[in-house]
Amino acid sequence: GTIALLNGPNLNLLGVRKPEVYGRATLADVEQLCRDEAARHGLGIEAVQSNHEGALIDAVHELRATAVGFVVNAGAFTHTSVALRDALETIEGPLIEVHISNVHAREAFRHHSYLSPIASGIIVGCGIQGYAFAVARIAELTGA
Numbered sequence: 001g002t003i004a005l006l007n008g009p010n011l012n013l014l015g016v017r018k019p020e021v022y023g024r025a026t027l028a029d030v031e032q033l034c035r036d037e038a039a040r041h042g043l044g045i046e047a048v049q050s051n052h053e054g055a056l057i058d059a060v061h062e063l064r065a066t067a068v069g070f071v072v073n074a075g076a077f078t079h080t081s082v083a084l085r086d087a088l089e090t091i092e093g094p095l096i097e098v099h100i101s102n103v104h105a106r107e108a109f110r111h112h113s114y115l116s117p118i119a120s121g122i123i124v125g126c127g128i129q130g131y132a133f134a135v136a137r138i139a140e141l142t143g144a
């Protein structure tokens with residue numbers, strides 16, 4: 001089985017952007033972390049990063065029927081996108097929402113998520129380790 005790993009806008013700059021908030025690890029490090037955790041459960045990872053809302057929606061449509069679950073850090077689209085939520089509402093398996101930073105300790109506009117009501121679980125403020133937790137959780141939920 002394959003887990004879809006979706007990262008939204010500006011997460012391509014991981015390691016460079018606000019390292020005091022998001023840490024020094026890069027997106028490649030995140031993707032490798034997820035591959036390693038998935039492999040422990042006999043799963044693979046299909047990783048997509050885009051700065052474009054529509055491209056993320058297209059990726060959901062492409063992976064919705066085949067992925068056993070989705071790990072999604074939608075970045076700022078978390079707080080704005082009804083369209084991405086509608087797309088994610090069509091997936092088969094569990095959705096785990098991840099935020100590297102503790103969004104609840106930050107600006108009020110980061111406290112609301114359009115994705116949280118449709119997520120199986122939410123991991124915030126655990127740094128990039130949160131992604132590995134999310135992968136492990138999908139393995140648990142899907143019996144892998």
Ligand code: DQA
Pocket residue numbers: 009010011073074075076077078098099100101102103110
């Ligand atoms: C983020 C939090 C969002 O508010 C922000 O727009 C991001 C990253 C996080 O991982 O902490 O781009 O999703």
